[in-house]
Amino acid sequence: MFRRRSRGKSRPAIALAVAGIVAAGSAAAVALRRRTRATGAPAADAERIVKRLLEEPWKGNFDVIDECVAPGYVGHDPAEAEPIRGPAGVRANFDKYVAAFPGGAVTVDDQISEHENVATRWTGRGIHSGEIAGIAPTGKEVTVTGLTISKLEGGKIVEEWTTWDTLGMLVQLGAVPEPARA
Secondary structure, X not given: OOOOOOOOOHHHHHHHHHHHHHHHHHHHHHHHHXXXXXXXXXXXXXXXXXXXXXXXXXXXXXXXXXXHEEEEEEEEOXXXXXXXXXXXXXXXXXXXXXXXXXXXXXXXXXXXXXXXXEEEEEEXXXXXXXXXXXXXXXXXXXXXXXXXXXXXXXXXXXXXXXXXXXXXXXXXXXXXXXXXXX
């Protein structure tokens, strides 16, 4: 009278569905882990830290240097003869450019982050009102672009590699002739 149904055919489908849910959850966890630094803060926090360091000293907030730069910081900039070391070195570097371009600003144009690294494309603008690199004030407006790759540990920047249009700045200041165009 009563027939017994076979449960064997539905079990593989259930197992497959459970495996799919587990795989999706694992993939989401991996993605979240990739967007998280070792300290557990999201990559967006790393981007915010780097943005603050690039922009705020130009607005007069030099305290941000101690907040964002690790004591063992090393900065690599081809415009500098030696690496920039520690918060004091970062401060001295900012002092030099802020004195040469008072009222100038750096604007972060774009950022990409992965793990503990942040790549930042930026633009600097200012009027040359103070000596820089042995060049007397010219009163000329200067715009330069650059790219900085920052490595963070524990919520502070420990190392940076910066490249920027130094030649473009020197041409705009009239310190070197404009390169010939093809």
